[in-house]
Amino acid sequence: MKRIGILTSGGDCPGLNAALRGVAKAAYEMFDCQIVGIKDGFKGLIYNNTIEMSPQDFSGILTRGGTILGTARTPFKKMRIIGEDNIDKIKCMINTYESLRLDCLVTLGGNGTHKNANLLRENGLNIVALPKTIDNDICGTDVTFGFHSAVDIATEVIDRIHTTADSHDRIMLVELMGHKAGWLTLYAGMAGGADVILIPEIPFDSNQVITALKKRHETKNFSILAVAEGALTIEESILPKKEYKKQRKKLGSLSVSYLLSKKIENELGIETRVTIPGHQQRGGSPSPYDRVLATRFGTYAASLICEDDYGKTVSLIDNKIVATPLEEIAGKLKLVHQNNSIIQSGRSIGISFGD
Ligand code: F6P
Numbered sequence: 086m087k088r089i090g091i092l093t094s095g096g097d098c099p100g101l102n103a104a105l106r107g108v109a110k111a112a113y114e115m116f117d118c119q120i121v122g123i124k125d126g127f128k129g130l131i132y133n134n135t136i137e138m139s140p141q142d143f144s145g146i147l148t149r150g151g152t153i154l155g156t157a158r159t160p161f162k163k164m165r166i167i168g169e170d171n172i173d174k175i176k177c178m179i180n181t182y183e184s185l186r187l188d189c190l191v192t193l194g195g196n197g198t199h200k201n202a203n204l205l206r207e208n209g210l211n212i213v214a215l216p217k218t219i220d221n222d223i224c225g226t227d228v229t230f231g232f233h234s235a236v237d238i239a240t241e242v243i244d245r246i247h248t249t250a251d252s253h254d255r256i257m258l259v260e261l262m263g264h265k266a267g268w269l270t271l272y273a274g275m276a277g278g279a280d281v282i283l284i285p286e287i288p289f290d291s292n293q294v295i296t297a298l299k300k301r302h303e304t305k306n307f308s309i310l311a312v313a314e315g316a317l318t319i320e321e322s323i324l325p326k327k328e329y330k331k332q333r334k335k336l337g338s339l340s341v342s343y344l345l346s347k348k349i350e351n352e353l354g355i356e357t358r359v360t361i362p363g364h365q366q367r368g369g370s371p372s373p374y375d376r377v378l379a380t381r382f383g384t385y386a387a388s389l390i391c392e393d394d395y396g397k398t399v400s401l402i403d404n405k406i407v408a409t410p411l412e413e414i415a416g417k418l419k420l421v422h423q424n425n426s427i428i429q430s431g432r433s434i435g436i437s438f439g440d
Contacts, residue, residue: 087118089390090135090187093152094126094159094194094201098219098231099371100379102146102153104193107383108215109143115391121185126194127159127201130178135185147376150369152193161200175208182210189390193217195229196418199398203415206396213386214398214411217379219367222266225414226400230379234372235262236272242362243277243309250307256298256349256357257309260342262366264315267421269366274311274436275427281308281437283341285315286421287428288322289439291345295352297437302355312342316439381406 089112093101112118120138123129146153164174182190182205189211192202195218206212216223219235239261250257259279261270267284274282280301283289298308318341321329333339337347342359350357371379382399385406389397397408421428428438 087112087116087188087390088121088186089118090121090123090130090182090185090190091138091154092123092126092129092190092192093154093156093217094192094198095156096158096195096218096367097151097156098217098367099150099234099369100230100375101151101156101193101217102149103371103376103379104215104217104230104383105153106143106146107380108191108386109138109140109383111384111387112390113140115387118390121187122154123181123190125155125157126198127164127174127178128157129155130181130190131159131172131174132177133181133184135181147380148370150371158197159201161197161204164201164204175204178205179208179210189213189395191215191386191390195220196223196416199223199411199415202398203411206411211393211395212397212411213389213395215382215386216398216400219269220263220266221268222419223398223414224417224419225398225409226402227404228378228401230375230382231367231371232268233374233378234369235269235366236276237372238366238369239269239273239311239362240276242360242365243273243279243311246309246360247278247307250309253356254306256307256346256353256355258312258342258346258357258359259309260312260314260340260359260361262363263313265418265420267313267315270311270313270316271421271425271427271431275431277309277311279309279311279436281310281439282431283310283312283316283345283439284421285313285317287423287438287440288317288319290319291348291439294345294437294439295349297439298349298353302353310342310345312345314341316341
């Protein structure tokens with residue numbers, strides 16, 4: 086009999102429940118086991134907020150958004166720090182793991198989760214991790230679950246913006262999630278036919294953006310810009326975050342899109358609007374692609390547990406599900422390369438990346 090602890094941590098995304106279901110259903114099929122749900126990510130492990138699960142708990146959740154276990158952000162940088170509450174978080178998590186008599190812990194999450202999971206591995210816990218995030222920025226896997234659902238949502242937003250931009254002869258900026266990585270904006274921008282795509286990995290020059298829009302408006306009556314929330318101007322990109330945030334505040338907004346839209350409207354005299362779909366990109370039912378991917382990841386995680394093969398994260402490489410050692414990927418971000426073939430393809434059809 087194996088006792089499996091399972092948690093979801095960090096920002097939620099579509100596909101978490103599908104992955105939980107994949108792990109649980111495959112584990113119940115493969116070997117004798119009990120599953121303990123840990124509430125609200127690592128917080129539940131620290132404060133021993135857990136629940137004994139049954140097979141029925143994992144039934145009927147394939148299409149449900151969010152996470153049945155709840156989630157929370159527990160930053161890695163604070164994990165080793167003992168705060169005013171005097172709680173040694175690592176010790177508490179190990180105690181919970183031991184008191185629940187767990188054989189392993191399955192962690193579903195993004196970059197922060199992988200760092201925390203690796204920390205627990207270093208402290209002797211048996212870990213299996215699953216890569217989720219709409220940002221698609223986890224190293225060692227071609228794709229994370231949740232990403233393609235978010236791309237679908239963001240693309241639909243851009244599609245809808247097209248018709249209204251056309252009707253009103255406007256320039257519309259759609260600000261999409263992604264502070265450090267521009268994958269979501271790149272994919273949705275390409276899929277939605279954006280004229281300008283701005284991502285954090287390619288600092289932009291506002292004048293180049295305006296030149297590109299000027300050129301387009303010689304023959305067209307509207308334009309769409311897909312802008313990652315973490316996009317930076319060239320000048321901002323060489324400054325510390327605190328510094329450029331201070332400058333933005335002075336200019337009247339922390340949002341890159343609002344500042345850029347003001348500049349575009351002033352320079353071109355064309356009505357400009359900003360749309361920020363925000364957390365809608367993380368809500369709702371997973372896409373069919375993510376349901377399949379999350380199920381494949383989950384069932385593979387169960388097979389690792391069956392083999393007592395721990396300290397790994399499940400990854401997709403060239404459409405094969407594999408296991409990657411946690412220490413190889415923890416703390417590393419997968420960013421968009423300047424010479425990514427999608428960017429090259431975008432450039433070849435006249436999309437401006439603002440550089
Ligand atoms: O990491 C996923 C993500 O959705 C980012 O793209 C976004 O910047 C952030 O989380 C938002 O976090 P919160 O849910 O804490 O507002």
